[in-house]
Amino acid sequence: MIIPAQQQKHxxxxxxxxxxxxxxxxxxxxQKEGEKMCKVFDDIRKKAFNQGKEEGFGLGRDAGENQLSxxxxxxxxxxxxxxxxxVTKDEEVRHIFYEKYNL
Numbered sequence: 001m002i003i004p005a006q007q008q009k010h011x012x013x014x015x016x017x018x019x020x021x022x023x024x025x026x027x028x029x030x031q032k033e034g035e036k037m038c039k040v041f042d043d044i045r046k047k048a049f050n051q052g053k054e055e056g057f058g059l060g061r062d063a064g065e066n067q068l069s070x071x072x073x074x075x076x077x078x079x080x081x082x083x084x085x086x087v088t089k090d091e092e093v094r095h096i097f098y099e100k101y102n103l
Contacts, residue, residue, distance in 0.1 A: 067103050068094070074101050 024030050068087070071094070075084050087094040097103075 067098065070103055071097055071101060074103075 024034070071087060072084055075081065075087070075097070083093075083097070087097050
């Protein structure tokens with residue numbers, strides 16, 4: 001059915017709703033066009049979702065790179081050059097340093 005029952009707020013609109021539904025149910029052209037519109041809207045929704053997902057991944061990647069860069073700068077400044085290798089190879093060690101330096 002085109003119009004969900006919960007959206008029918010006025011009893012006097014029922015006759016109009018029934019007529020619209022009858023026309024839709026008995027008109028293959030409208031049904032085919034309705035399916036095309038649904039596909040177009042679904043394609044638009046998927047593209048928007050994927051674009052948002054890609055942008056989100058990009059922002060997350062940039063933030064992570066910046067966080068690691070700041071950590072390496074801090075380690076260099078504090079003369080802890082030997083630990084740079086560990087933070088670039090070991091996620092657990094990296095997160096310990098992130099917490100230590102509030103990054």
